[in-house]
Amino acid sequence: MNEDKILIMKNIIKSFPGVKALDDVSFEVKKGEVHALVGENGAGKSTLIKILSGLYKQDSGQIIYKGKEIKVNSPRQAKNLGISTVYQELNLCPNLTVADNIFLGNEKSKTIFQYIDDNIQINKSREYFLYLLDSRIDPKIPISHLSIAQQQIVEIAKALSYKSELIIMDEPTSSLSIHETEKLFEIIHKLKNQGRSVLYISHRLEEIFKIADTVTILKDGKLMGTKALKELDYSTIVKMMVGREIKNKYYRTKREESNKKQKVLLEVKNLSKKGLFENINFSLNSGEIIGFSGLIGAGRTDLMKALSGQLKIDKGKIIIKGEEKIYNSPIDAIRLGVVMTSEDRKGESLFMNFNIRENTTISFLNKISKHGYILSSKEKEFANNFISKLNIKPVNSERPVITMSGGNQQKVAIAKWLITEPDILIMDEPTRGIDVGAKAEIYKLIKILAEQGKGIIFVSSELPEILLLSDRILVMNKGKLTGEFLNKDVTEEKILELAV
Amino acid sequence: MVLKENSANSKIKNFLGLFSIARVRNMGVLFALIVLAAFFSFFSHGRFFTISNFLTVSRQVSLVIIVGIGAELVMITGNIDLAVGSYLALSGVLVAAMLRYGISWYLALIIIIIFMGSIGTLIGIAVAKQKLNSLIVTLAMLSIASGAALAYTGGIPIFIKNQTFISIGNGYFGPIPIPVVIAFFLLIIGQFVLQKTKFGRYVYAVGGNMKAAIASGINADRIVIYTFAITGMLCGISGSILAGRLFSGNPTVGQDFNLDVIASIVIGGTSLLGGIGNMWGLLIGAFLVGIIGNGLTILGVSTFYQIIVKGLIIYIAIFIDKQTREARL
Numbered sequence: 001m002n003e004d005k006i007l008i009m010k011n012i013i014k015s016f017p018g019v020k021a022l023d024d025v026s027f028e029v030k031k032g033e034v035h036a037l038v039g040e041n042g043a044g045k046s047t048l049i050k051i052l053s054g055l056y057k058q059d060s061g062q063i064i065y066k067g068k069e070i071k072v073n074s075p076r077q078a079k080n081l082g083i084s085t086v087y088q089e090l091n092l093c094p095n096l097t098v099a100d101n102i103f104l105g106n107e108k109s110k111t112i113f114q115y116i117d118d119n120i121q122i123n124k125s126r127e128y129f130l131y132l133l134d135s136r137i138d139p140k141i142p143i144s145h146l147s148i149a150q151q152q153i154v155e156i157a158k159a160l161s162y163k164s165e166l167i168i169m170d171e172p173t174s175s176l177s178i179h180e181t182e183k184l185f186e187i188i189h190k191l192k193n194q195g196r197s198v199l200y201i202s203h204r205l206e207e208i209f210k211i212a213d214t215v216t217i218l219k220d221g222k223l224m225g226t227k228a229l230k231e232l233d234y235s236t237i238v239k240m241m242v243g244r245e246i247k248n249k250y251y252r253t254k255r256e257e258s259n260k261k262q263k264v265l266l267e268v269k270n271l272s273k274k275g276l277f278e279n280i281n282f283s284l285n286s287g288e289i290i291g292f293s294g295l296i297g298a299g300r301t302d303l304m305k306a307l308s309g310q311l312k313i314d315k316g317k318i319i320i321k322g323e324e325k326i327y328n329s330p331i332d333a334i335r336l337g338v339v340m341t342s343e344d345r346k347g348e349s350l351f352m353n354f355n356i357r358e359n360t361t362i363s364f365l366n367k368i369s370k371h372g373y374i375l376s377s378k379e380k381e382f383a384n385n386f387i388s389k390l391n392i393k394p395v396n397s398e399r400p401v402i403t404m405s406g407g408n409q410q411k412v413a414i415a416k417w418l419i420t421e422p423d424i425l426i427m428d429e430p431t432r433g434i435d436v437g438a439k440a441e442i443y444k445l446i447k448i449l450a451e452q453g454k455g456i457i458f459v460s461s462e463l464p465e466i467l468l469l470s471d472r473i474l475v476m477n478k479g480k481l482t483g484e485f486l487n488k489d490v491t492e493e494k495i496l497e498l499a500v
Numbered sequence: 501m502v503l504k505e506n507s508a509n510s511k512i513k514n515f516l517g518l519f520s521i522a523r524v525r526n527m528g529v530l531f532a533l534i535v536l537a538a539f540f541s542f543f544s545h546g547r548f549f550t551i552s553n554f555l556t557v558s559r560q561v562s563l564v565i566i567v568g569i570g571a572e573l574v575m576i577t578g579n580i581d582l583a584v585g586s587y588l589a590l591s592g593v594l595v596a597a598m599l600r601y602g603i604s605w606y607l608a609l610i611i612i613i614i615f616m617g618s619i620g621t622l623i624g625i626a627v628a629k630q631k632l633n634s635l636i637v638t639l640a641m642l643s644i645a646s647g648a649a650l651a652y653t654g655g656i657p658i659f660i661k662n663q664t665f666i667s668i669g670n671g672y673f674g675p676i677p678i679p680v681v682i683a684f685f686l687l688i689i690g691q692f693v694l695q696k697t698k699f700g701r702y703v704y705a706v707g708g709n710m711k712a713a714i715a716s717g718i719n720a721d722r723i724v725i726y727t728f729a730i731t732g733m734l735c736g737i738s739g740s741i742l743a744g745r746l747f748s749g750n751p752t753v754g755q756d757f758n759l760d761v762i763a764s765i766v767i768g769g770t771s772l773l774g775g776i777g778n779m780w781g782l783l784i785g786a787f788l789v790g791i792i793g794n795g796l797t798i799l800g801v802s803t804f805y806q807i808i809v810k811g812l813i814i815y816i817a818i819f820i821d822k823q824t825r826e827a828r829l
Contacts, residue, residue: 310714310715329717330715331718348715349712351708352708352709352775353707353708354704362716362718363716366698372699373696376696
């Protein structure tokens with residue numbers, strides 16, 4: 001009976017100082033199946049993957065692969081056994097070619113001089129791409145020329161070069177557009193047909209329903225259950241992940257014609273930046289939430305960077321609260337009340353060497369300093385205020401940010417801006433890499449901010465999110481604004497049509 | 501939202517917080533310092549562990565510390581300044597020259613501080629605005645400054661007769677050498693600025709994540725330039741003190757100085773990558789490096805072997821620090 005199970009994990013326990021990351025977790029993956037692993041941040045998913053890929057060693061418990069118990073002592077050993085991992089942060093060398101990357105560490109080399117046979121590598125790569133993955137990537141070009149989606153396919157080809165039968169994919173679609181995700185799913189189906197198994201980790205439950213055969217749910221390091229997909233529905237999975245019901249319908253009802261005068265916060269006229277976007281026109285009112293949809297590379301992030309002072313525009317006008325403004329630095333933008341949270345919070349928003357308090361107040365120090373000296377009790381007061389407002393965990397402002405979950409880190413990044421009392425809040429992929437529970441909290445926060453009269457612009461590649469939150473939806477395609485809808489008038493199809 | 505920040509208690513607490521042991525980032529090096537001190541005391545039959553020796557070491561170390569304050573700021577932002585040794589020589593030479601031309605000592609001091617600060621500013625501009633790598637730029641400046649000092653003097657020291665200057669370098673404030681007093685005060689100010697001011701916070705921010713710092717509204721270029729300017733000024737001060745002590749502006753000083761400063765900072769727990777570090781680490785690191793040379797001299801070890809031993813101990817200290825740091829993270 002065990003022949004059809006490629007992987008059996010039995011009673012895995014793994015602890016770190018102060019936390020039990022995996023508490024007696026057992027599950028099985030069948031041959032040729034797509035097995036989804038879901039759970040909130042901190043549930044133990046990445047610990048599990050790291051054990052399987054040789055980065056960690058479990059404290060106790062067995063791993064049985066292809067019927068034999070194995071000990072995975074290193075990533076290299078995992079790969080040689082046939083277990084490959086495609087990480088969210090791709091592990092490719094941009095300066096090397098595709099073929100070089102596929103065979104990195106596994107080169108087809110001859111003689112004692114280790115002369116690398118490029119031809120064999122190139123041809124083998126072509127084989128993987130054309131026959132196994134149905135992709136037209138040229139093995140001879142440098143990785144830096146490829147899009148993220150294509151780089152991901154290269155990573156999968158790398159897994160094939162190790163003849164992997166178990167391919168682990170960690171948040172594979174976080175950098176992919178809708179179209180590219182479909183392509184990835186096609187590839188996953190192909191892998192299934194070849195008898196390989198895929199262990200698929202994702203926060204995006206809609207995807208799980210499209211691609212998975214079986215779902216294993218973890219919560220706080222414990223196994224909540226393993227079930228076939230057909231036995232599950234959305235709310236059951238969420239309940240098992242989170243232990244409580246999540247009201248996910250943050251509808252934006254018809255905004256009441258409130259007695260508050262609707263101010264026009266932002267007007268953008270003919271905004272252009274060569275090579276990135278052209279002739280962008282739209283406006284934003286107070287209390288309004290605008291969602292920008294489109295494929296990756298459509299120019300949305302660049303547009304947002306221009307609006308928040310991080311990018312110089314070539315042509316066009318930005319009018320804030322009725323006055324035309326020209327600004328080229330984040331400092332000026334903040335002063336004008338325009339702030340932006342980046343899609344890459346670790347890279348561009350947060351300081352990993354700082355704690356929560358320092359991160360929260362970094363843009364606000366002018367207001368809590370006297371002659372350059374930071375008033376520390378005032379600082380703590382503000383920090384704690386926003387920690388409780390945004391329900392940030394841990395509650396201790398002195399804790400380092402590096403240990404926090406993605407969702408809480410994102411809240412800190414948002415708190416940093418809220419503390420400056422902006423009028424316009426721009427958010428680029430506000431819930432990237434964040435689990436369902438934290439997502440709901442951020443949606444609620446966005447809704448509250450809008451009700452307070454702020455104007456919110458957000459960029460997202462998750463259509464459900466766009467449809468959930470936006471009053472108006474703007475679609476960009478290859479740098480141009482191709483559509484603008486009111487939420488009630490729009491469907492997913494209409495958006496997709498204009499995005500592609 | 502007005503909070504009364506002026507209760508005496510909280511002020512005292514804040515001040516003492518600057519000194520808390522918790523600020524010392526790596527107990528490993530402090531431990532090594534104590535062990536080495538014990539080792540030297542024992543093997544020197546007490547010659548090492550005397551007050552006068554301690555003051556000697558402190559006097560030597562004070563120069564490293566004064567410059568180290570600036571270099572620490574530079575390194576926390578993720579840059580490095582390899583030219584500090586040559587700045588020492590250049591400052592000494594220029595100050596001696598000014599004194600010889602009859603410029604009063606306080607004027608000479610002010611001028612040299614401004615001058616060295618300007619050089620530092622130029623370096624800062626090259627690094628921040630022209631985006632040149634600080635390692636390479638300061639390496640180039642090392643040659644330029646040192647060459648300038650040698651060229652100007654023809655390789656010969658310029659003698660100083662000004663009594664004030666000489667006493668700054670050699671004199672005492674009570675029982676404590678004047679350079680030590682100066683270093684001590686500058687260190688306290690440095691730590692205060694780093695931990696308690698906007699500028700200090702921005703230094704950490706720029707070093708921790710330059711992109712995020714810019715996006716957060718910090719003028720990162722300006723911060724970087726300031727760190728180099730401050731380092732330049734502190735080199736002017738240190739170079740003047742050294743010239744006073746040597747009774748001359750000497751164009752050949754400072755050759756070991758670079759290594760001593762950087763080693764002190766790194767041993768003290770500052771990451772070469774930036775974002776982490778504080779002045780107490782500099783203090784401990786500087787003393788560790790200082791007592792190695794001092795202790796070995798007392799034990800009669802030749803200078804050649806001293807250099808080898810110094811290198812080895814520095815390697816061990818950094819290694820231990822890395823191990824303890826990783827365990828913490």
